[in-house]
Amino acid sequence: MKITTPIRFLATLILGAVLLTGCARPAPETKSPAAPQVGVIDMDKAVKAHPKHQEWQKLKEQAATLNQQLTAEAGRAAGVTPQSAMNLPGSVESGLRAAAEQEFNAKMAAKQQELQTRLAGKANKLHSELSTELKTYAEQLEQEYQPQLFNLQLKLQTVRMDEKEAAAVKKALDDLKAEQTNKLTVREKELAQKLETALTPDKAASEQELAAYAKQLNSEISTKMAAQTANIADKGTGPLSSSSTAAGVSALEQQFTMKQQEISALEDTILNDIRDKAAKVAIERNLDVVFTGQRVNVSAVDITDAVITAVKK
Known part of the structure; x- marks a missing residue:
């Protein structure tokens, strides 16, 4: 009997599991279109700094x-001699595993x-x-409010008024400006949410695609390595030695x-x-x-240290 165990590439799967996390920020300045504000996080560094990393390592x-x-028990179950059992896991199998991981x-x-x-690319577009x-909405607001603002400003500058009347006009001017600003702020938030909503399905799809690819790739490489290991083990000897050895293999597999x-x-x-932090x-x-990882040829802000600080709180 030949026993093969699936390969686990934990560090890489961790990097692949979190492709993207992002939140909408306030919409861009109205003066000119600006590129999206992009952050980058070194997931490997963040994982190593996590409080539960040592537990994970253990x-x-x-x-x-x-x-x-399990490898040793499987070798004995397959009738591999002590000397060949030492050679296979120690040199050949470790070499196969390193190549597969690479x-x-x-x-x-x-x-x-x-x-x-x-x-x-989609985020930029x-x-x-x-x-x-x-920007178009801001221009519309400017056309709507500018005549009223101009009239109030002109009134303050040219019409003689007592202190109370001037204060009333000044307040009307400030209120009108605030109204214009508030409308623009509301639209900024709406567009920011629109951007986030538009990108959310693509982010989820990318995460799913990467996870599926990782699973498929891991399975393919594990199968290939198992075949290579079995081929080498065939050069050993003989059948299963005893039912007790088989039971030991089964117990180790379960553990x-x-x-x-x-x-x-x-x-x-x-x-x-x-991800939350x-x-x-x-x-x-x-x-x-x-x-996560590479910056994809865009200017990005590294938030790794900030996230590490947050997870340690």
């Missing part, structure tokens, strides 16, 4: 130990870059359109699976915490979108 070490034990990381990085570039819409589930649950906790920092810093 679980990984425990899983690695179980995996080694392939996974490279392909995931390329996919993430592709998705980030696509989303950044929408931001430009909404900026133009806001390993449970440990992986613990790791996965803790990963979700860490990532959700970082990154969203809050994005709001505080008026960022339209936050990318």
Whole structure:
């Protein structure tokens, strides 16, 4: 019997699990369309700084130990000699695992870059359109309010009034300006929400696409590695030695699976915490979108340290 176990690339899956988090900021200035305000977060650094990172590392070490034990038991079940069992996990299997992880990381990085570039392009286009819409609205308000403002200003400058009358005109002028500003502010918020709403489906779709790609890629690479390992193990010897060895393999497999589930649950906790804190920092810093990892050839604000500070509170 040959036992193969699925490969887990935890660090890369963590990076891939959170593609994007972003919150709408107030709409752009009316003077001219501006590029979206973009943030970037180093997820690897943020994960390592998380309070639960050490607990996650311990679980990984425990899983690695179980995996080694499972590999050894599987080798004995397959009739591999002690010497070949030492050679296979120690050199050949570790080499296969390193090559598989390198392939996974490279392909995931390329996919993430592709998705980030696509989303950044749509964000730029929408931001430009909404900026133009806001500018047009501001011009309409100016045409509507300017005659009234001009008349009140002219009255203050040319008409003789006592102090009480002048104060009343001044208040009317200030109220009119405030009314114009409030209308523009309301429209800014509406357009900011419109931008966020328009990007939300694309963000979700990108996250789902990346997660599906990670799952597919991990499965393909795991299958390929299992075949390579089995091929090498075939060069060992013989059939299953005893039912007790098979029972030991089964027990270790169950423990390993449970440990992986613990790791996965803790990963979700860490990532959700970082995602929430990154969203809050994005709001505080008026960022339209936050990318993980690379900056996708745009000017971006690094919010990693701010997020780390937030998760440690």
